[in-house]
Amino acid sequence: MKAIRVDAVLLYDEGTAEQLNIEEIAGYLRDKLKRVPVEVRGNPLASCREKDPDWARALASIKIQDAGRKLAISEPLYGEVQYEQRRILGKTRAFGVLYDGFHLLRIFSELIPRGERAPGFVHIFLTNRLFATWDDGDRRYHARTSVYGLSSVISTTGIVEAPARPREYYILKRQYEMLGKDLLGLKERFKGSFIDYEDTRLTEVVKGYVMQAVLYSLTGDPFCDDRGCRLYNAHWQEELIFAQLESGYEFCLRHTGLLQLVG
Numbered sequence: 001m002k003a004i005r006v007d008a009v010l011l012y013d014e015g016t017a018e019q020l021n022i023e024e025i026a027g028y029l030r031d032k033l034k035r036v037p038v039e040v041r042g043n044p045l046a047s048c049r050e051k052d053p054d055w056a057r058a059l060a061s062i063k064i065q066d067a068g069r070k071l072a073i074s075e076p077l078y079g080e081v082q083y084e085q086r087r088i089l090g091k092t093r094a095f096g097v098l099y100d101g102f103h104l105l106r107i108f109s110e111l112i113p114r115g116e117r118a119p120g121f122v123h124i125f126l127t128n129r130l131f132a133t134w135d136d137g138d139r140r141y142h143a144r145t146s147v148y149g150l151s152s153v154i155s156t157t158g159i160v161e162a163p164a165r166p167r168e169y170y171i172l173k174r175q176y177e178m179l180g181k182d183l184l185g186l187k188e189r190f191k192g193s194f195i196d197y198e199d200t201r202l203t204e205v206v207k208g209y210v211m212q213a214v215l216y217s218l219t220g221d222p223f224c225d226d227r228g229c230r231l232y233n234a235h236w237q238e239e240l241i242f243a244q245l246e247s248g249y250e251f252c253l254r255h256t257g258l259l260q261l262v263g
C-alpha cells in the first residue's frame with residue numbers, strides 16, 4: 001500500500017483555551033503522524049478584528065432559532081451582530097447559542113489562507129460554539145460534536161452536549177426539575193459517567209476527535225465500527241468515554257496499520 005501524504009495539520013483555537021491544552025493535542029498529533037508538521041494557529045477570527053462587522057454578521061446569520069426548522073439565512077438583527085462582535089473581541093462568552101454546523105465550517109474555512117486550501121493541508125477548528133446539523137430523516141437539527149470535511153470543526157461544548165447521557169440521568173433530571181431540586185446534586189450523582197464542562201478529561205477526548213478529522217482527510221471516512229477505536233462515532237457519552245479513555249487501546253488493528261503509512 002502506498003504511503004499517504006499529509007503536508008501539514010493546522011490547529012485553530014476559537015474560545016477553547018480555558019478548557020483544552022492545545023499544545024498537548026498538537027504534541028499528540030506529532031507523535032502519531034511522525035514527520036508531518038503540526039502548527040497551532042490560535043483564534044482564526046483574531047486576524048479579522050478590524051473588519052469584524054462582516055464576520056459578526058455572517059456568524060449572526062447562521063444561528064438556529066428553531067431546531068425544527070431548517071435554517072434560511074436572513075439579515076440578522078442589529079443586536080445579534082453586536083453580540084457576535086463582542087464575542088469575536090473576547091468580551092463575552094457564548095452559551096445557549098446554536099449554529100448551523102456546515103455553515104459555521106464554511107465561515108471558518110473562508111479564513112484559511114489561499115495557498116493552504118489544498119487536500120494535503122488538514123485544517124482543524126476547535127471551538128466552544130455549539131452547533132447542530134439538519135437531519136432530513138426526522139426533519140430537525142441535532143447537536144453535534146464535529147463536522148468533518150476538507151477542513152473540520154470540533155466543538156468542546158458539543159462533546160459535552162451532543163452525545164446522550166445515561167438514560168437514568170434524564171429520568172432523574174425530570175424528577176429533580178419537578179421537585180425543584182438543585183441539578184448540581186444530580187451531576188454529582190452521575191459524576192464521571194459523562195464529559196462535563198471544565199472536565200479534566202476533555203483534552204484527552206479531543207485527541208481522538210482530531211484524529212477523526214485527520215482520517216477524514218486521508219480516507220474520506222473519519223469513523224470506525226470498532227467500539228474501542230478512537231474513531232468510533234459515539235452517540236452516547238458512555239460510548240465516547242469507552243472509545244477515547246477506557247478501551248485499553250487507541251486504534252483498532254486496521255487503523256493502527258493505516259496510520260503507520262502516513263508521513
Ligand SMILES: [Zn+2]
Nearest residue numbers: 224229252255
Ligand atoms: Zn478503527
